[in-house]
Amino acid sequence: MKLNHIALLLLCVAVTSCKKDEEIPESFPEKTNPNLIHFGYTLVDTYWDDPTDDSDKTNYIDEVAPFSNIADILVVTPEDDIRDRLTLMQSYDVKGVLHLHELFFELVGSTEAFSGADYDLRSDYMERWDTFITTNEFDTDISTLACFYLGEEPTWNSISPEDFAAASDYIKATIPEIPILLVEAYPAVDSLVVPASVDWIGFDHYFIADPTTHSDFQAELNELKSKRQAHQNLILVLDAHYIPFAHGSSGLSKLDMDVVARNYYKLANSETSVVGMIGYHWPSGFDFPSAIGTRGLPSNVLSEHRRIGKAITGK
Secondary structure, three states, rough: OOOHHHHHHHHHHHHHOOEEEEEEEOOOOOOOOOOOOOEEEEEEOHHHOOOOOOOOOOOOOHHHHOOOOOOEEOOOOOOOOOHHHHHHHHHHEEEEEEEEEHHEEEEEEEEOOOOOOEEOOOOOOHHHHHHHHHHHHHOOOOOEEEEEEEOOOOOOOOHHHHHHHHHHHHHHOOOOOOOOEEEEHHHHHHOOOOOOOOOOEEEEEEOOOOOOHHHHHHHHHHHHHOOOOOOOEEEHHHHHHHHHOOOOOOOHHHHHHHHHHHHHHHHHHHHHEEEEEEEEOOOOOOOOOOEEEEHHHHHHHHHHHHHHHHHHHHO
């Protein structure tokens, strides 16, 4: 009997694995959340060269622009002049999500809490930010910016609430018009403190087939929502990559990631506090050599991402 069950399971897996480029059978849901207007990906312009292709490419804006309107740009030093990079994005009708972790925070050691990393606010963070603003002329033109992504899972990486608030408050005092984005790791959501100067908040929890019904995900989402103030909105971090040992252990195949994306979109549609979705991540090989970014996933998954992005952005 046990062997028969195993044989039946293997047969089901084989049959499921044989489907090629099939579309989700249900009709695509129209966008019903009027506040859901932002869609894009991480690692679009962050100096990451996808090791699974034959090209020396670190900017993927041409690939994502037809169905997105925000994209990740990494900032490393105060002297980084990213105006040409932002102008290129603007030519594709995409705005930059400025990844500012390195500009404000530095690794000072290790800790037994959460990730084990211990980050502090740089002592010269004000000068570094002022230099960056001047270098890029953001004191006169911010039309290319979508938001400032500050920190890197701050509680998870032991950035103190005081340090994070000091950085966020200073950014808001200098450029108040641009939203500040905070994304936390799911195990640290309970401990997260959200400053009033933050505009968009989110968390990342991957390897889940359906966040609309997953009890842990829903509990984390409700906890996050309980921490937001009236002016603060949510960003959903879309699980847009595939790690065989991690997603596979959750019963997900690469072909299943279209349904995963559809479920995240349904969740974003059902929550009027959600203003955008950002997919982690576009190119492959990041975090783990086996990690497959959206661009390397099967065509049925890419088709679903395009549908979602076009529905949200109107492109």
